[in-house]
Amino acid sequence: MHFFNLIYKRLINFYLELYAKVGILKTILKFGIIHTYDALEERRLVFFNYLILFCIVTITVLVFVTFYFNFFIQALICGVGLALFVLLLLLNRGGNVNISKYLFLIITSTIITIGTLVNHKNGYFVDSENLLLPLMAITMFIFDGKKKHFSFWLVFGIYLWLKIVSVEVEGTKNEFHFILTVLNSIIVGIVTYVSLVAFRIILVKALHKSETTERRLFSMVDNVPVFLALVDKHGKYILTNENYAASLKISRKEIIGKNRSEMLPAKILENQKEFFERAQQGEAVSFFKKTRLPNGTIISANGKYEPIFDEEREVEAITICIDDVTPMVKTQEELKVANETKDKLFSIIAHDIKSPLNMFQTFLNVSNQADMSLKEFFKYQEILKQKLTSLTGTVNELLDWSRMQLGGINAYPAMVNVCDVVNENIDLFDSLIKKKNIEFKVNASCNVSAWIDENHFKVAIRNLIHNAIKFTNEGGTVEILSNQNEKETIIKVADTGIGMDSETINSIIKKEIQDSQAGTQREMGTGLGLSLSIGLLEKNNCDVSVKSEINKGTTFEIKIPNHSSVIEKHNANAHESGF
Numbered sequence: 384m385h386f387f388n389l390i391y392k393r394l395i396n397f398y399l400e401l402y403a404k405v406g407i408l409k410t411i412l413k414f415g416i417i418h419t420y421d422a423l424e425e426r427r428l429v430f431f432n433y434l435i436l437f438c439i440v441t442i443t444v445l446v447f448v449t450f451y452f453n454f455f456i457q458a459l460i461c462g463v464g465l466a467l468f469v470l471l472l473l474l475n476r477g478g479n480v481n482i483s484k485y486l487f488l489i490i491t492s493t494i495i496t497i498g499t500l501v502n503h504k505n506g507y508f509v510d511s512e513n514l515l516l517p518l519m520a521i522t523m524f525i526f527d528g529k530k531k532h533f534s535f536w537l538v539f540g541i542y543l544w545l546k547i548v549s550v551e552v553e554g555t556k557n558e559f560h561f562i563l564t565v566l567n568s569i570i571v572g573i574v575t576y577v578s579l580v581a582f583r584i585i586l587v588k589a590l591h592k593s594e595t596t597e598r599r600l601f602s603m604v605d606n607v608p609v610f611l612a613l614v615d616k617h618g619k620y621i622l623t624n625e626n627y628a629a630s631l632k633i634s635r636k637e638i639i640g641k642n643r644s645e646m647l648p649a650k651i652l653e654n655q656k657e658f659f660e661r662a663q664q665g666e667a668v669s670f671f672k673k674t675r676l677p678n679g680t681i682i683s684a685n686g687k688y689e690p691i692f693d694e695e696r697e698v699e700a701i702t703i704c705i706d707d708v709t710p711m712v713k714t715q716e717e718l719k720v721a722n723e724t725k726d727k728l729f730s731i732i733a734h735d736i737k738s739p740l741n742m743f744q745t746f747l748n749v750s751n752q753a754d755m756s757l758k759e760f761f762k763y764q765e766i767l768k769q770k771l772t773s774l775t776g777t778v779n780e781l782l783d784w785s786r787m788q789l790g791g792i793n794a795y796p797a798m799v800n801v802c803d804v805v806n807e808n809i810d811l812f813d814s815l816i817k818k819k820n821i822e823f824k825v826n827a828s829c830n831v832s833a834w835i836d837e838n839h840f841k842v843a844i845r846n847l848i849h850n851a852i853k854f855t856n857e858g859g860t861v862e863i864l865s866n867q868n869e870k871e872t873i874i875k876v877a878d879t880g881i882g883m884d885s886e887t888i889n890s891i892i893k894k895e896i897q898d899s900q901a902g903t904q905r906e907m908g909t910g911l912g913l914s915l916s917i918g919l920l921e922k923n924n925c926d927v928s929v930k931s932e933i934n935k936g937t938t939f940e941i942k943i944p945n946h947s948s949v950i951e952k953h954n955a956n957a958h959e960s961g962f
Contacts, residue, residue: 411436414475415483423590431484431525432475438491439468456501464494484525488534491518492541499545503552512545516575523579535579539572610686610705616663616698618643627705630676650675662688662701674705683712794836794922796946801865801874802829804841808848819857827865833872834946839919846912847876847939854937855880870945877938883931891917891929 412432416425442465449458467490474483492515499511515538522534546568550561604611604624613622619642628635631646638646643659651674658668667689674684686705693699805827809816816823833840851861855878864875883891891913917927924944931937 411472414472415478415480417478423587426590427525427527428475428480431480431487432472434521434525435468435471435475435487439465439472442468457498460494460497460501464490487525488518488522488538492538496541496545500548503549510549512542512549515539515542515545516571519572519575520579523583535576536572539576543568543572608706610703610707612703613700614643614703615700618659620646621700630680658686658688659701662690663698665690665692665696665698671708682707683709794839794919796834796836796923798832798946799835799837799840800829801831801833801872802827804837804844805848805863805865807841808845811845812848812852815852816861819852819855819859821852821855821858822860824860824862827863827874831865831867831872833874833943835923835925835943836919839923843916843920843941844874844876846916850912851876851878851880851937854878872943872945874941874943875938876941877936879936882933882935882937883929884933888929888931892927 412429414432415428442461446458446461446465449455449461467486471483471487471490474480474486495511495514495518502511519535519538519542522538523531526534543565546564547561550564604622605626607624608626609624610627610630611624612620612627614620620638620640623635623638625635628638631638633646644652647655654672654674658670661668667687669685669687671683671685673681675681684705685708686703689702689704690698691700691702802825805825809823809825848861848863855861859879861876861878864877866873920927920941920943926942928940928942929937930940
C-alpha cells in the first residue's frame, strides 16, 4: 500500500506541476485549434484536449493500481489505453481532430467493455459498465449535429448490453428482476439524453449570449481612445482593449491570463511599481509622466490606477487607464512658443518701429517750432533717411515672416547667378564695410548659378551678409565662397566675428525668432532675419547648416540642389506616397 501511495502522490504532483506551467498546459489544450474556429468550436476542442489529458493521468494511476494488486490483464488493457490516448493528443496536434474524436469514442468504450467483461469472468460485479454513463454525456459535447445523437445511443446500446450481460452472468432469481433492470437502464438513458439535450441547448444559448455581451464589451472598450486594462489584485490580466494590446505589440488573447510582470518591460514595471502597490492597498492613484512604450513610442501619459472592491471592501481587481495626451502637451508647448513669439514681435514693434516714428515726430515738431538752416535740414534728412530705410526693412521682414508662417509664400525657382546677387549685396553694405574696416572676400566664380527663387535668395544672402558684418569686429574678415558639383550648389558665408553658442545655433536652425542683439558697433536689428532666411531657403529645398565658435567666428553653409536633383527627389517622394 505504501508503494501505491508513493506512486499516486508522484503522479498527482506531476500533474500539478504540469498545471502550474500554464504555458505548456495551454499549448496542449490548444492542439488542433485553427483561426477559422468560432468560440463554441474552440471551447469544445479545448474541453476534448483537457478530457484526453485527464484520461491519460487517470489511466496512468489505474495501470499502477491494477499492477500493484496483481490484476495484470487489467493493467495490460490500461497500458494499451494509455498509449492510445497519447496517440489521440498527437492526432489533435496534427489537426486530425475528427479522427481523434472517433478513436476516443472507440478506445474508451472498448476499454470499459473489456474491463467489465474481464471483471465478470473473474466474478467481480462492480458495475464498471456505469463508466459509460459519463462517456454518453461527453459525446453530446465533443460531437455536433447528428453525430452527437448517433454516438450517444451507440454508447447507450453498449451500456444496455453490458447491463444485460451482467444480469445474466450474475444470475437472476426471476424474469421480473431482469425486466426491471433493463427498464431502469432504458429510463436512465432516456432521462440522461433529454437532460443533456436540454442542458446543451441552454449552454449553447448562454455561450452565444456571453459572446454577444463580450463583443459589445470589447467594442465599447476598443472605441475608447485610451490604454485600458483590468487586472486582478495580483496583476493578472482580466481584460484589455486593443490600444493596450497594440502598445505591447501582442494580441489580446495572448495577454489575458498573463501577469503584468510577464508582459511589461522591466523599466515600465519599475516606473509603475509604486502606483500599482498603492492601488493594491485600496488607493486610487493618478499620475502624469513621459513613458516609453514597448513599441518604442514615447508618450506623455496621464494615467490612473483605480481599485475595485468586493462586498467586504477588499481589493478585488484594479483598472488601469492611461491616456496619451502627447498631442495636448505638444499643443501647449506650441502655444507657449507662440506666446513667446508674440512677445518678441511686440518688442520689435515697440522698439524698431516706434523709435523711428518718434524721431519723425520730433523732427516735425522741431521744424514747425523754429527756423531750420539748410545745413541742419540736410543733417536731419540723412538721419531720417537711414531710419526710414531701417523702418522699411523692419516692416518688410515682419510682413514676409508673417506670410511665411501662414504659408502664403511660394517659391518660383529659376537659374540665378550667385556672383551677381553677392555683388549686389556688397554694394548695399559698402558704407558699413568701410566704416568697420572689414576685409570682404568673394571666392565665387561668375559662372556659378543656382536653381532657386531669386527674391528668396536675395533676402537670405542679404540677411546672412548683414549678420556677418554686424557681428564682426573692426578690422575683421567676412568671406563668401561658392562651388558646384553634379547635385548641388554650395555657398558659404563665413566671418571672424563674436560667434555663437550651441543653444543659439539650435534656436536658429529651428527658425525661432532671436532676441534682437546689438552688433559690435551697437548696430540693431529685428531678430527676424535669420528665421526668415532659413524659412525661405527651406521653401527652395535647400539644406542650411551652421558652425560657430565663441570669439572665433561663424560659418553658414547653404546647399542648393540642382534642378535635376529636385525633380528626382519629387518623383521619389511621389512614388513612395503612391501617387
